Amino acid sequence: MEKDTRLKLIEAAAPLFAQKSFAAVSVRELAQAAGANIAAVSYHYGGKEGLYHAMLEYQFEPIAEALERIQTMSSLPPAERLGLYASLVAGVHHRRPYLLRLVHAELTSPTSGFEAVVKKYIPQIFRFIHQALEEGVAAGEFRPDLDIGLAVISLAGILNFYFVAKPMARQLLPASGLSDEKYVSQAFAIYLNGIRREKP
Amino acid sequence: MEKDTRLKLIEAAAPLFAQKSFAAVSVRELAQAAGANIAAVSYHYGGKEGLYHAMLEYQFEPIAEALERIQTMSSLPPAERLGLYASLVAGVHHRRPYLLRLVHAELTSPTSGFEAVVKKYIPQIFRFIHQALEEGVAAGEFRPDLDIGLAVISLAGILNFYFVAKPMARQLLPASGLSDEKYVSQAFAIYLNGIRREKP
DNA sequence: GTCTATATTGCGATAGAC
DNA sequence: GTCTATCGCAATATAGAC
Numbered sequence A, B: 001m002e003k004d005t006r007l008k009l010i011e012a013a014a015p016l017f018a019q020k021s022f023a024a025v026s027v028r029e030l031a032q033a034a035g036a037n038i039a040a041v042s043y044h045y046g047g048k049e050g051l052y053h054a055m056l057e058y059q060f061e062p063i064a065e066a067l068e069r070i071q072t073m074s075s076l077p078p079a080e081r082l083g084l085y086a087s088l089v090a091g092v093h094h095r096r097p098y099l100l101r102l103v104h105a106e107l108t109s110p111t112s113g114f115e116a117v118v119k120k121y122i123p124q125i126f127r128f129i130h131q132a133l134e135e136g137v138a139a140g141e142f143r144p145d146l147d148i149g150l151a152v153i154s155l156a157g158i159l160n161f162y163f164v165a166k167p168m169a170r171q172l173l174p175a176s177g178l179s180d181e182k183y184v185s186q187a188f189a190i191y192l193n194g195i196r197r198e199k200p
Numbered sequence C: 001g002t003c004t005a006t007a008t009t010g011c012g013a014t015a016g017a018c
Numbered sequence D: 001g002t003c004t005a006t007c008g009c010a011a012t013a014t015a016g017a018c
Helices: A006-021 A027-034 A040-047 A046-073 A079-095 A099-108 A112-138 A148-172 A180-195 B003-021 B027-033 B038-047 B049-070 B080-095 B098-107 B114-136 B148-172 B180-195
Strands: none
Touching: A006 A046, A006 A099, A027 A040, A027 A046, A040 A046, A040 B080, A046 A099, A046 A112, A046 B049, A079 A099, A079 A148, A079 A180, A079 B049, A099 A112, A099 A148, A099 B098, A099 B114, A099 B148, A112 A148, A112 B148, A148 A180, A148 B003, A148 B098, A148 B148, A148 B180, A180 B148, B003 B027, B003 B038, B003 B049, B003 B098, B027 B038, B027 B049, B027 B114, B027 B148, B027 B180, B038 B049, B049 B080, B049 B098, B049 B114, B080 B114, B080 B148, B080 B180, B098 B114, B098 B148, B148 B180
């Protein structure tokens, strides 16, 4: 019945680290949540930090997969490539409900995990969006005066912030009004509409 | 030469808590950064948590002021009221460079400061944007199919995320390309353009 | 591979002198 | 109001039995 303590630790660690920050979670807490012994963390991952890094890598798995698939899609029109990113955000949050909060926590309060893990993936995503925007501007599809670097951040912000603000949003909106798919599709529509070159 | 230990503590606490999270900062560290004694934290604020709350309140000061000024402006056209929020975000970040990161940290990993401080201010800002959007839709200025609650989150996201992502952005963009004002003005333009009712 | 027991360090908070 | 010294506790990590 001893499933896989390594995996159980990683899976128990994600919600704890995501909701309480790295420093606020104790090894005792992690072990207990995983149904494991305190010493198991050191044995399997060499300590709290090692478990944290391994958990982060696990969270990024779907992103890494998506990025590989996505490389082959540079022939798609720019707007569709941006749409691909939008559905990636929604899809990833479904498969890894804690990833976005973990990444945001690393952005606001970087730990060693930022250098070790997060920094590997973000630039790839950045470049993917950047390139799509560049081509869209060159093709006359998006506004020619667009600052592309800043526009990348805008897209990431409008899509991601919702998943971080969700707990707060639940208190501000009727429960019915919160659908991930609905949010992402409307936010992406606003953004795309906003960067489009106006019809003469 | 003993300025004001209370204030020195609050000002030293802001960057530490913002960059390392509440749990990761020690009282010893706080006192040292403020040039004060360890015991001063307990003496003036009753402990680390008390100092944290007081610091949060201090950070929200410009927001509280702005919200009062803003109440009198419900006669402005909706798009201008949204613009007011955009310049509020930019202005506040200039006066209180750590506020947005602190709020984001409270959103991703709430501490007692969330209930005690953050929760007082966010709903007021939410309502302000919500109302402007509502009126803009009613006036036929914004898209009639807009989900207003979700659109509030989109505006907050597109404007705020940049200030959280800045450290990462500095590594991805040429240093020259990072101007707060430029970001906020472009992001707001994208958003406003995106929610506008299309010309027939 | 998993456990208990423990070594060691650093924490937050305060008593009491000044 | 500020200091030093210290208490009591919880933290991470590991040694060694099983």
